[in-house]
Amino acid sequence: TQPDLALPVGTTLDRFILSEQSAFPFATGELSQLLRDIALASKIINREINRAGLIDVTGATGTDNVQGESQQKLDVIANIRFIRALKNGGEVCAIISEEEDDIILTGNPNGKYVVAIDPLDGSSNIDVNVSIGTIFSIYRRVSPVGSVPTLADLLQGGRQQVAAGYVLYGSSTILVFTTGQGVNGFTLDQSLGEYILSHTDIKQPRTGSIFSCNEGNVAEYPDKIQTYLNTCRQRRMTGRYIGSLVADFHRNLIKGGIYLYPSTRKSPGGKLRLLYECFPMAFIAEQAGGKATDGRQAILDITPTDLHQRLVLYVGSPDLIDELLTTI
Numbered sequence: 001t002q003p004d005l006a007l008p009v010g011t012t013l014d015r016f017i018l019s020e021q022s023a024f025p026f027a028t029g030e031l032s033q034l035l036r037d038i039a040l041a042s043k044i045i046n047r048e049i050n051r052a053g054l055i056d057v058t059g060a061t062g063t064d065n066v067q068g069e070s071q072q073k074l075d076v077i078a079n080i081r082f083i084r085a086l087k088n089g090g091e092v093c094a095i096i097s098e099e100e101d102d103i104i105l106t107g108n109p110n111g112k113y114v115v116a117i118d119p120l121d122g123s124s125n126i127d128v129n130v131s132i133g134t135i136f137s138i139y140r141r142v143s144p145v146g147s148v149p150t151l152a153d154l155l156q157g158g159r160q161q162v163a164a165g166y167v168l169y170g171s172s173t174i175l176v177f178t179t180g181q182g183v184n185g186f187t188l189d190q191s192l193g194e195y196i197l198s199h200t201d202i203k204q205p206r207t208g209s210i211f212s213c214n215e216g217n218v219a220e221y222p223d224k225i226q227t228y229l230n231t232c233r234q235r236r237m238t239g240r241y242i243g244s245l246v247a248d249f250h251r252n253l254i255k256g257g258i259y260l261y262p263s264t265r266k267s268p269g270g271k272l273r274l275l276y277e278c279f280p281m282a283f284i285a286e287q288a289g290g291k292a293t294d295g296r297q298a299i300l301d302i303t304p305t306d307l308h309q310r311l312v313l314y315v316g317s318p319d320l321i322d323e324l325l326t327t328i
């Protein structure tokens with residue numbers, strides 16, 4: 001049967017995923033299950049974030065937290081939760097997480113997929129009730145199913161992503177993802193515990209009036225970037241910077257704008273991580289009509305060499321990125 005590609009606002013995430021899957025007659029449903037696993041883990045994290053101030057107070061919820069683990073920082077809890085969900089799900093053979101140095105083998109050598117994840121991004125905002133996020137990227141493994149996964153499975157390059165997304169734990173919680181057929185957003189209805197389609201086929205405005213960067217670092221940015229930022233100010237564009245990539249990206253995706261994380265003295269090659277920050281955001285941006293570049297080439301065309309490689313990132317509305325590229 002023909003899939004219903006234009007599902008209405010109000011559709012549940014599960015129904016949406018099933019519908020996308022039916023567009024591929026030979027799909028086994030494993031990717032669908034994987035997306036559902038990530039969604040479930042994110043709901044658990046969402047719950048933990050919402051009462052973060054309480055779990056941190058020793059004794060307020062008992063000495064152990066809900067996972068039966070001693071009280072731990074939220075980013076560690078998020079890491080544990082996502083890895084557990086991906087291990088239990090069975091579809092994933094290997095994971096790279098911002099929180100761990102090496103590839104994590106899930107113990108499912110028959111899993112067809114590998115995942116790169118930043119379980120809780122925006123660490124400086126975690127303890128102060130400001131928006132934070134989860135970022136994920138999914139690849140089909142290149143090593144034979146049943147064998148031990150290798151580095152090559154995770155270093156395939158951004159164009160090989162089969163899906164990517166983020167969860168923004170903000171004034172409401174929203175899951176935004178793409179499987180290469182456009183970008184859709186699902187707002188968490190807390191009373192139902194369900195993600196509900198709220199933003200269909202998201203398109204980034206061609207241009208916009210927002211620029212986002214850490215202004216405290218401006219003196220360290222390359223001269224040409226400083227020149228570009230001066231132009232933004234002269235035009236009276238709006239400066240907005242949360243310091244959580246997911247939140248800054250999401251706002252600019254919806255309203256139109258540009259996000260910049262240039263090189264600084266502390267991070268000469270850029271700060272953001274290629275595998276679980278830049279690649280997934282670049283995939284989503286391109287699917288929404290936006291652009292992502294390091295100033296030299298499209299982020300998705302960069303060949304990764306290292307699991308935790310860092311990169312300069314400029315991402316946003318296509319006209320603003322084009323203009324930046326003519327300046328630098």
Ligand code: AHM
Pocket residue numbers: 098118120121122123124214243244245246248271
């Ligand atoms: P993190 O992964 O340690 O949280 O760092 C990534 C974050 C991004 O969310 C955000 O865009 C950036 O770092 C902010 O960096 P800065 O505080 O240098 O402006």
Ligand code: MG
Pocket residue numbers: 098118120121122277
């Ligand atoms: Mg991060």
